[in-house]
Amino acid sequence: MASLVEVKNLVRKFGDNTAVADISFTIEEGEVFSLLGPNGAGKTTTISMLSCLLEPTAGDASVGGFSVTSQPLQVKNVIGVVPQEIALYDDLTALENLMFWGRMYGMGGAALKQRVSEVLEQVGLADRAKERVKTYSGGMKRRINIGVGLLHRPRLLFMDEPTVGIDPQSRRNILDSVKELNRQGMTVLYTTHYMEEAEELSTRVGIIDHGKLIALGTQRELTKLVGEMDTLRLHLNDGDDVASLADGLRSLPEVIQATTLDHQIALIVPDAQEALPPALSKSMDLGYKVRSVDIEEPNLEAVFLHLTGRALRD
Amino acid sequence: MSKLFIIGFKDLRVMFRDRAALILMLAAPFVLTLGLGLVTGGFNQSTGAVSNIPVVVVNNDDGMLGQSLANLFASAELNDLFDVTREPDAAAARRLVDEGTTAAAVLIPAGFTGSIIPDSQTGQSGDLVRVEVYRDPGRPVSSGVAQAVVESFISQVETGRIGGQIAVEQLLASGAILPADIPQVVQTMSHGPAGQADRDIIQVRNTATDAAGPNEIDPMAFLAPGMAMLFLMYTVSLGGRSILDERREGTLARMLSTPTRGSQVLTGKTFGIYFVGVAQMMILIVASSLLFRLDWGDPLAVFVLVLSIVAGAAGWGLLLAAVAKTPSQVSSVGMAMALLFGLIGGSFFGGTITGPLGTLSKITPNSWGQDGFAMLARGDSLVDLLPVIAALWIMCFVLVGVAVAIFNRKGMLQR
Numbered sequence: 001m002a003s004l005v006e007v008k009n010l011v012r013k014f015g016d017n018t019a020v021a022d023i024s025f026t027i028e029e030g031e032v033f034s035l036l037g038p039n040g041a042g043k044t045t046t047i048s049m050l051s052c053l054l055e056p057t058a059g060d061a062s063v064g065g066f067s068v069t070s071q072p073l074q075v076k077n078v079i080g081v082v083p084q085e086i087a088l089y090d091d092l093t094a095l096e097n098l099m100f101w102g103r104m105y106g107m108g109g110a111a112l113k114q115r116v117s118e119v120l121e122q123v124g125l126a127d128r129a130k131e132r133v134k135t136y137s138g139g140m141k142r143r144i145n146i147g148v149g150l151l152h153r154p155r156l157l158f159m160d161e162p163t164v165g166i167d168p169q170s171r172r173n174i175l176d177s178v179k180e181l182n183r184q185g186m187t188v189l190y191t192t193h194y195m196e197e198a199e200e201l202s203t204r205v206g207i208i209d210h211g212k213l214i215a216l217g218t219q220r221e222l223t224k225l226v227g228e229m230d231t232l233r234l235h236l237n238d239g240d241d242v243a244s245l246a247d248g249l250r251s252l253p254e255v256i257q258a259t260t261l262d263h264q265i266a267l268i269v270p271d272a273q274e275a276l277p278p279a280l281s282k283s284m285d286l287g288y289k290v291r292s293v294d295i296e297e298p299n300l301e302a303v304f305l306h307l308t309g310r311a312l313r314d
Numbered sequence: 315m316s317k318l319f320i321i322g323f324k325d326l327r328v329m330f331r332d333r334a335a336l337i338l339m340l341a342a343p344f345v346l347t348l349g350l351g352l353v354t355g356g357f358n359q360s361t362g363a364v365s366n367i368p369v370v371v372v373n374n375d376d377g378m379l380g381q382s383l384a385n386l387f388a389s390a391e392l393n394d395l396f397d398v399t400r401e402p403d404a405a406a407a408r409r410l411v412d413e414g415t416t417a418a419a420v421l422i423p424a425g426f427t428g429s430i431i432p433d434s435q436t437g438q439s440g441d442l443v444r445v446e447v448y449r450d451p452g453r454p455v456s457s458g459v460a461q462a463v464v465e466s467f468i469s470q471v472e473t474g475r476i477g478g479q480i481a482v483e484q485l486l487a488s489g490a491i492l493p494a495d496i497p498q499v500v501q502t503m504s505h506g507p508a509g510q511a512d513r514d515i516i517q518v519r520n521t522a523t524d525a526a527g528p529n530e531i532d533p534m535a536f537l538a539p540g541m542a543m544l545f546l547m548y549t550v551s552l553g554g555r556s557i558l559d560e561r562r563e564g565t566l567a568r569m570l571s572t573p574t575r576g577s578q579v580l581t582g583k584t585f586g587i588y589f590v591g592v593a594q595m596m597i598l599i600v601a602s603s604l605l606f607r608l609d610w611g612d613p614l615a616v617f618v619l620v621l622s623i624v625a626g627a628a629g630w631g632l633l634l635a636a637v638a639k640t641p642s643q644v645s646s647v648g649m650a651m652a653l654l655f656g657l658i659g660g661s662f663f664g665g666t667i668t669g670p671l672g673t674l675s676k677i678t679p680n681s682w683g684q685d686g687f688a689m690l691a692r693g694d695s696l697v698d699l700l701p702v703i704a705a706l707w708i709m710c711f712v713l714v715g716v717a718v719a720i721f722n723r724k725g726m727l728q729r
Contacts, residue, residue: 048567052571053567053570073573073575076571076572076574081571083567084564085564086564087563087565087567089324091331092328100320104317104320105572105573106573148568
């Protein structure tokens with residue numbers, strides 16, 4: 001059976017800048033497929049091309065069997081889009097927003113009213129449906145933003161960093177919603193730069209950086225890329241020259257890789273227990289005092305670190 | 315429902331929820347009209363402080379009603395209200411109105427009395443003749459007062475006639491006249507104009523559109539449409555801004571991610587600008603008719619003219635959105651455009667600008683609109699307005715065409 005999404009050598013350039021560089025992947029029906037990468041990696045550009053908002057510079061993709069370059073209207077009937085920004089009308093109520101967007105998807109009459117009620121229940125805002133969106137909290141707006149994407153019961157839902165800038169409770173609510181939608185059979189393409197979200201939600205993960213898909217697979221398949229390596233995270237004090245210390249730590253035979261992020265140094269090491277004493281000793285020798293240490297088992301962050309030499313939030 | 319209307323009505327709803335926009339769209343034109351009206355004296359007439367209205371009366375009727383009507387205008391009761399001139403010649407009286415010397419001419423034709431009161435010898439009324447009120451539409455309030463006095467007079471005459479009819483019935487009931495006389499009496503009472511509406515005895519005419527001399531225009535007649543169009547230009551710039559706002563806020567992209575073509579979204583947004591503009595103009599026109607007692611002319615022609623003016627203005631709003639890079643740029647340029655167009659389009663002072671500036675003013679909907687409203691105020695018909703309407707729609711299509719080309723070149727609505 002053909003994949004729901006087939007991306008073939010997709011390229012998008014903005015002038016001399018290549019935002020997406022020849023990426024290919026597939027998404028199967030029923031999957032939650034995550035594109036994981038830092039800001040500016042090309043995630044939103046990829047989703048924009050797949051949702052027919054941007055024309056690819058080269059390559060093509062099919063969604064539900066329709067080409068994004070030659071059959072955009074058919075593709076748009078298959079997909080629902082939850083954009084990164086909250087794309088709602090602040091001066092309209094949640095109910096009016098949903099009715100408007102439902103009509104834009106070709107819905108109407110009693111069926112639309114019924115569906116709007118269902119979606120309001122689903123996102124937990126039925127009791128505040130007649131209030132203007134501008135009176136909502138950020139998390140509530142996010143939930144309506146997602147609700148709009150669900151109105152026409154799309155086969156495939158694109159969610160572009162839907163948890164950016166919201167409180168932990170709303171974030172939890174959104175992640176649970178994604179899992180519930182997937183349990184009900186909806187296929188989801190989810191972009192994020194939060195490794196934990198990709199780990200929690202995804203059937204498969206594509207790691208994207210500088211417009212290139214640098215790794216693709218299940219979490220287990222990806223963590224195998226870094227072998228059985230541990231991550232040793234050293235927390236330093238404000239004002240410490242972490243770059244200088246990272247250079248010093250790279251000279252240790254127990255350290256495979258050392259990267260910096262804010263006041264932290266992440267060390268990829270074969271055995272965290274074994275590498276910790278010499279790492280602390282070296283730090284003291286160089287005049288640095290380590291405030292605390294985290295030991296992490298292999299995860300997607302470590303995979304990204306391993307593949308790019310940078311942390312996800314660099 | 316078509317996507318165009320869905321988007322257009324959404325914009326209308328969003329715009330009318332914005333209090334700041336409402337103040338600028340609806341309250342500001344009223345305040346400015348009020349302020350400028352006070353400064354120019356345009357409200358002296360409409361606030362009840364009407365006095366010394368120049369009226370010329372021509373009485374060619376040798377009967378008692380004609381004399382009574384003529385005397386009414388010169389009566390002590392109306393002495394402060396009217397400055398009456400007697401003139402024997404109807405053509406000369408009309409000319410005085412055409413030249414703007416007087417606000418209205420009351421023309422009482424020969425045989426007026428005889429057409430209403432049956433002859434005492436024959437019991438027959440003469441053929442229907444009408445009192446004519448020849449008005450200067452540039453002075454709607456003053457000439458309207460003169461017309462109202464004539465209507466009131468005719469109404470009283472009619473009341474007297476009906477009273478007479480009732481009196482005959484009472485005489486019959488009391489035996490004062492015999493039943494055999496009833497057909498004769500009824501024929502006498504019903505002959506002539508009896509039973510016709512008062513208005514049938516009065517003919518109201520406005521001055522000819524090609525009046526020779528420049529009229530003294532009532533300031534309200536150009537201030538109200540001028541201010542309405544000035545702020546219409548601001549409204550269409552707000553509409554244009556909404557396109558860039560939607561692009562910035564992501565709702566434009568979201569619309570394009572639904573099964574909707576870019577051209578549909580752009581047309582829908584244009585409909586939105588249009589709906590808001592038409593709503594604004596119609597609200598201002600209806601409200602000024604009620605509050606300022608301003609007679610805008612034939613309602614159908616006014617409506618068609620409004621549709622055309624807003625079309626021309628919407629074209630400018632769309633072009634502004636197409637060339638601007640940011641919403642704030644649209645706001646600042648839009649405000650400048652509204653003021654500039656108002657200035658050269660005659661919104662502040664009425665009349666027609668001549669010379670190069672006059673030619674330049676023809677790029678503004680204000681100028682064409684001002685001409686159109688002036689024509690309607692002079693009593694012109696929808697047919698007379700056709701050149702103005704055509705010019706405004708041509709302006710709309712040209713500007714929208716250019717805007718679409720720019721939008722396409724920018725790739726804003728490519729899918």
